[in-house]
Amino acid sequence: IVGNGLEPGVTMGPLISPVAVEKMSVLINDAVSKGADVFYGNDSNSLHKNKDSSIPLNSGYFFNPVILKNVTPEMECYKNEIFGPIAALVKFDSEEHLLNLVNSNINVGLGGYLYTNDIGRIMRVSEGIEVGMIGVNTGLFSSEISPFGGVKESGIGREGSKHGISEYLNIKAITINY
Secondary structure, rough: OOOOOOOOOOOEEEOOOOHHHHHHHHHHHHHHHHHOOEEEEEHHHOOEEEEEOOOOOOOOOOOOOOOEOOOOOOHHHHOOOOOOOEOOOOOOOOOOOOHHHHHHHEEEOOOOOOOOOOOOHHHHHHOOOOOOEEEEEOOOOOOOOOOOOOEEOOOOEEEOOHHHHOOOOOOOOOOOOO
C-alpha cells in the first residue's frame, strides 16, 4: 500500500522528488515502446492505493509499483539504476546466459535480486554476478550490520558495518630492521 511511510500498514512511501516520479514514467514508457509488457501496475498514479485518503491519488511524489516483463538490454530500465518501484524482469535460458546478460550489458552494479530454491544456483549466481550486494528470495538486501555499496559505476568502497569504518582509515605498513 502506497502512502505516508510513517503510517502502519503502508508498505511504500513517496519517492524523493518530482524528478524521481517523472523518471519512473520515462523508464516505463521507454521499455513499453521497445517491447516490454506491464505485468502489474501502470505508469501513472491512477492505480495508486492510498492508505491516507487525504492524499489525492495523483498528487505528491507517490508512484504505484510496476512490474515489467520481457525487458531487454536496449531498454533504459535494464541498463540503468532505477531507484524506484519498478521491477524489470529479464528472461534467460541458463545461468551462463544470465551472467552474460548482466555482467556484459550493464555498467552499474549496486545490487541484484535472485529468486530460486536451488541452493547451488544461489551460490553460483551470487558469486558470478558483478554487483556489490545481492538479495536472495527477498526484496531487501541491506541492513545496518551489512556492508552497503556497489561496483562498476555504482561506486567503490562500502559504508555500514565494520567495512564502512575501513573506508575512513589509512593502513600503513612499517618495516623496521632494528
